Amino acid sequence: MKDFMFIIRGQEAAQAKRTPEQTQGNMQKWMNWIGELSAKGQFVGGAPLSKEGKIVKGLKQVVTDGPFTEGKELLGGYLIIKANSMEEATKLTSGFPDFDIAFLEVREVIQMDMHQ
């Protein structure tokens, strides 16, 4: 099995203006999705990313506040998933609960083979 990274980009959940009941519904979908992936041994890990950060850029290593990406593209978090192929990994995104406010980028994590 290979590792794949699901990169979550989009608006923050705050933008969705959900009611408590809807927030709970959304949370339940997340838990179902991650729970099912875990049960199949395909969930490796993941974490949300804080929207505040710094950008370090250039040969002079200038530090600025950032990323201030346009809201719709903001990197919100990532998941690492095990799958046999890109096709299978892509299929596993179907349970992602936030397609209304965000999108996923699926990328294979390249395994380093040091003995080559």
Add this chain to the structure above:
Amino acid sequence: MSAGDQPTPQQLVDHLFRHEAGKMIAVLTRVFGIHNIELVEDTVQETFLKALEVWKYGRLPDNPSAWLMRVARNRAIDLIRRQQKQTILSAEMVSVLQSDAEQVIQQFFLDSEIADSQLRMIFTCCHPDLNVEDQVALTLKTVSGFGVQEIAKALVSNESAIQKRLHRAKAHIKKHSIRFEIPVGGALQARLEIVYTVLYLLFNEGYHSVKSDELIRYDVCAEAMRLCKLLSEHAVGRQPSTFALLSLMCFQASRFDSRMDENDTIILLEHQDRNKWNRELIQLGSHYLGTAATGDHLSVYHLESAIAAEHCLSPDFKSTNWQSLLQLYDRLLELKPIPIVQLNRSIVLAQTNGVEQAIDAVLDIPGLHDLINHHYIYSVVLGSLYEQAGNIAEARRLLEIGYRLTPSLAEKKRLQGKILLMK
């Protein structure tokens, strides 16, 4: 976290977030004041987002409710710290004030104090200066944690109308500096009556409203019951009328699932499958009605609950004690002399004194002509009485009016069936 930690998806308790929202709003209002209700609501929203962010990638905390309350508490303390930075006081004074404030806030977040704050919120939403529509909407929003669109659905209204009501209510509370407190003495009794009215309306909205979908109606009934129970568990609300209202809700709710058949057609009491009635709720209703049987004040809720109990406890329609029901309706009519009670009493009268007297009783209702042309229930009941009396022409005329007026598809289906048989 790593793979295999979490073999099956975890489940949140139903409506956990709604209920926690109500609690957090009440406690935070105690901290920031009712005039800062928007700040309070934002803080609750932030707490949920924080929970969502942390929980969704991993597992639930062992006690989600305690986790949410802790985050809300820390957020409150944090907001106060920031506020203190703009003070004219010395660092030493600030530190004293801050530690006092934090102690009080810790207290507010204790279970007993949470219940107290929720009661304050219920009483504030039911302030006599607010009109009843606003009281109901505000209660659903701030006590029950419903969102605007959910309130609109529950009250068969639209979002902008609900927004308007909430805005009006909040503005009034601010403008008149209405206090976030539990009234005392005579004012408490008067306020409790308003709370009963609001909870009764809320329950009926869920139970009888025919336009909204079944799921939200069920939620609203359950919520009215939950709030009534909350009231009954608090020293100031532990009163006979509270238990009477709670028992009434239990009896009514016991028949919730048997009122409709699989084609969404209304089933009349007479034809309901009594095996489908929820025994547990009927027992609870009896228990609460027993608890309510103290003191010397007989409220409308006592009488309405006793009427509901008579229906719920009869093994079948035939065994209903109509004589006892008629007596209950006679007393109810004294306390609540309104057309709908007269109409319901006439149905009982048909059983005890015959259909002719029942028809006369309906015809005696003041303003009947108007009522018949505006509320389907009057033409339907009178039409059915005429049908029993053998006056088919009059029966059909009235049932056709009812068919036109009823907003309920279920009722339309039922009436259509009847009318077709008459032709």
